[in-house]
Amino acid sequence: MSKQPVLNAMLLETVVSRDPPNTDLVSECMEYSLMAGGKRVRPVLCLAAAEMFAASKEEAEEAALPTAIALEMIHTMSLMHDDLPSMDNDDLRRGKPTSHVKYGEDLAILAGDGLLSTSFQWIAEKTPQDKVDPSKILDVIARVSGCVGAKGLVGGQVLDLLCEGKRGKRDVTVDDLKWIHTHKTAALLVASVACGAILGGANEEEVEACEKFALNIGLAFQVADDILDVTGTTEDLGKTAAKDLDADKTTYPKLLGLDGARAEAVRLTEEAKGFMEPFGDRAIPLLALADYIIDRKN
Amino acid sequence: MSKQPVLNAMLLETVVSRDPPNTDLVSECMEYSLMAGGKRVRPVLCLAAAEMFAASKEEAEEAALPTAIALEMIHTMSLMHDDLPSMDNDDLRRGKPTSHVKYGEDLAILAGDGLLSTSFQWIAEKTPQDKVDPSKILDVIARVSGCVGAKGLVGGQVLDLLCEGKRGKRDVTVDDLKWIHTHKTAALLVASVACGAILGGANEEEVEACEKFALNIGLAFQVADDILDVTGTTEDLGKTAAKDLDADKTTYPKLLGLDGARAEAVRLTEEAKGFMEPFGDRAIPLLALADYIIDRKN
Numbered sequence: 001m002s003k004q005p006v007l008n009a010m011l012l013e014t015v016v017s018r019d020p021p022n023t024d025l026v027s028e029c030m031e032y033s034l035m036a037g038g039k040r041v042r043p044v045l046c047l048a049a050a051e052m053f054a055a056s057k058e059e060a061e062e063a064a065l066p067t068a069i070a071l072e073m074i075h076t077m078s079l080m081h082d083d084l085p086s087m088d089n090d091d092l093r094r095g096k097p098t099s100h101v102k103y104g105e106d107l108a109i110l111a112g113d114g115l116l117s118t119s120f121q122w123i124a125e126k127t128p129q130d131k132v133d134p135s136k137i138l139d140v141i142a143r144v145s146g147c148v149g150a151k152g153l154v155g156g157q158v159l160d161l162l163c164e165g166k167r168g169k170r171d172v173t174v175d176d177l178k179w180i181h182t183h184k185t186a187a188l189l190v191a192s193v194a195c196g197a198i199l200g201g202a203n204e205e206e207v208e209a210c211e212k213f214a215l216n217i218g219l220a221f222q223v224a225d226d227i228l229d230v231t232g233t234t235e236d237l238g239k240t241a242a243k244d245l246d247a248d249k250t251t252y253p254k255l256l257g258l259d260g261a262r263a264e265a266v267r268l269t270e271e272a273k274g275f276m277e278p279f280g281d282r283a284i285p286l287l288a289l290a291d292y293i294i295d296r297k298n
Numbered sequence: 299m300s301k302q303p304v305l306n307a308m309l310l311e312t313v314v315s316r317d318p319p320n321t322d323l324v325s326e327c328m329e330y331s332l333m334a335g336g337k338r339v340r341p342v343l344c345l346a347a348a349e350m351f352a353a354s355k356e357e358a359e360e361a362a363l364p365t366a367i368a369l370e371m372i373h374t375m376s377l378m379h380d381d382l383p384s385m386d387n388d389d390l391r392r393g394k395p396t397s398h399v400k401y402g403e404d405l406a407i408l409a410g411d412g413l414l415s416t417s418f419q420w421i422a423e424k425t426p427q428d429k430v431d432p433s434k435i436l437d438v439i440a441r442v443s444g445c446v447g448a449k450g451l452v453g454g455q456v457l458d459l460l461c462e463g464k465r466g467k468r469d470v471t472v473d474d475l476k477w478i479h480t481h482k483t484a485a486l487l488v489a490s491v492a493c494g495a496i497l498g499g500a501n502e503e504e505v506e507a508c509e510k511f512a513l514n515i516g517l518a519f520q521v522a523d524d525i526l527d528v529t530g531t532t533e534d535l536g537k538t539a540a541k542d543l544d545a546d547k548t549t550y551p552k553l554l555g556l557d558g559a560r561a562e563a564v565r566l567t568e569e570a571k572g573f574m575e576p577f578g579d580r581a582i583p584l585l586a587l588a589d590y591i592i593d594r595k596n
Contacts, residue, residue, distance in 0.1 A: 026448050026456045086403035105384035106459055110452045117446030120418045124440040134432035142422040148415035150324050154408045158324045161404055
């Protein structure tokens with residue numbers, strides 16, 4: 001994750017162009033949330049995919065950095081909104097008070113809206129059109145925006161809320177769980193890898209292989225998350241441990257047992273790696289990220 | 299406003315591609331909010347501006363309809379989020395229960411997020427690239443997204459909340475009021491007209507004239523809104539009348555008197571019309587919309 005300092009500096013840039021004194025507060029809330037210590041998994045995946053296909057690392061970064069940054073803005077927005085009292089009601093995120101605890105619900109909602117819209121502005125304005133065909137940039141915007149709405153993050157979060165019984169008791173099936181994770185977690189990871197590949201110059205078939213890889217990794221990511229909730233400490237996680245258990249939430253360890261969940265994470269990761277075989281050594285950075293995602297401690 | 303049936307049908311299309319049963323609820327909430335009887339001012343302005351520059355009405359619609367629809371989705375999202383209990387806490391909008399009253403806060407927040415992201419998906423996917431240069435479509439996305447964040451809708455709403463004393467007493471100046479309206483109301487109207495012009499084929503100078511027109515109309519729109527709050531009935535408005543007065547909110551009638559506010563609305567509209575002079579008869583639809591906006595009853 002050696003790209004983190006560059007990514008952090010660029011993320012800060014997205015909010016520093018303030019217009020005091022009027023928008024200080026919302027920019028501050030955006031900055032607080034962006035800089036709360038995220039692992040930058042989506043930007044790093046996007047850049048690694050771009051590097052697989054671009055002529056050089058420099059060209060990959062030039063083409064894909066604005067999109068990488070946008071993906072982290074969207075991820076941050078989704079955490080801010082999901083943490084709200086009317087949803088998951090989380091007070092702690094990455095070891096710090098959540099945005100609405102620190103800035104109030106109104107600011108957390110508005111700053112999230114600002115991050116979501118600015119993410120598309122960033123892709124549209126900052127991707128160099130002399131390096132990337134504008135049609136491809138439009139394709140990237142369509143894919144990224146498509147994985148936020150009813151068939152993406154938002155749809156996944158709604159089913160998650162329904163499964164928690166917020167609108168009446170509901171029996172949760174493995175299919176429900178897969179649907180939630182496919183939409184709430186995997187969709188944005190798939191877009192991260194696919195858009196990186198597109199911006200790096202991949203053809204359609206190559207983009208499809210990347211999507212299959214990322215879908216598996218996305219599901220493995222969520223299984224790992226569920227396992228960490230059981231085995232991790234609050235200190236390691238930076239958020240309340242065993243929260244899912246307390247909330248009687250349906251998780252992979254609960255459905256498959258802890259060993260079963262671990263086996264499922266391994267199976268998904270191995271299958272993911274299979275999709276990268278055609279790319280040989282060029283896929284090494286992406287494969288390393290896959291391992292990192294599964295073995296992480298928080 | 300003869301375009302309303304077409305626009306309503308297209309807005310419905312943005313939410314009908316459901317994936318039952320999991321996203322039904324959020325699609326339903328999006329549909330409820332989109333179909334709550336909006337006047338479609340932004341789409342109509344966008345289409346009228348496109349018609350000024352396109353070879354025919356058909357070409358203007360083909361190029362600008364996806365953006366027109368996107369603008370209404372964004373406007374709807376901003377109403378849904380502004381109405382939330384942590385912000386303006388409005389129970390009634392266009393004569394109906396607001397989205398969070400009907401579907402809950404969680405759904406209103408998530409459906410708003412979905413509308414915001416889908417708006418960009420719509421522009422990127424549906425604008426015909428064989429009719430509009432992809433670079434221009436990117437310009438449109440940059441402009442529309444740019445007027446939502448800290449320097450647009452979100453920034454305006456934050457200052458509005460601050461001026462209402464939500465974070466301590468604050469003296470509200472005419473400058474504050476102008477800043478709020480420029481960002482909260484005018485920015486999206488400016489983008490509507492400017493993007494319509496761009497999609498219709500306007501050159502840079504023509505786009506600038508359209509922006510100046512729209513900025514004035516945007517401010518006049520807000521002055522008219524403030525006047526209606528004083529003079530309108532709850533029945534006409536479809537929302538609680540005299541709410542601003544009750545909330546001791548700073549408004550144009552309060553700062554300038556009712557006659558002074560009316561004179562300001564007329565002045566802004568006349569100045570706006572001046573910017574349309576170079577376009578002669580082609581500007582008639584836009585000028586008619588300007589009059590409609592000022593003379594409306596709700």
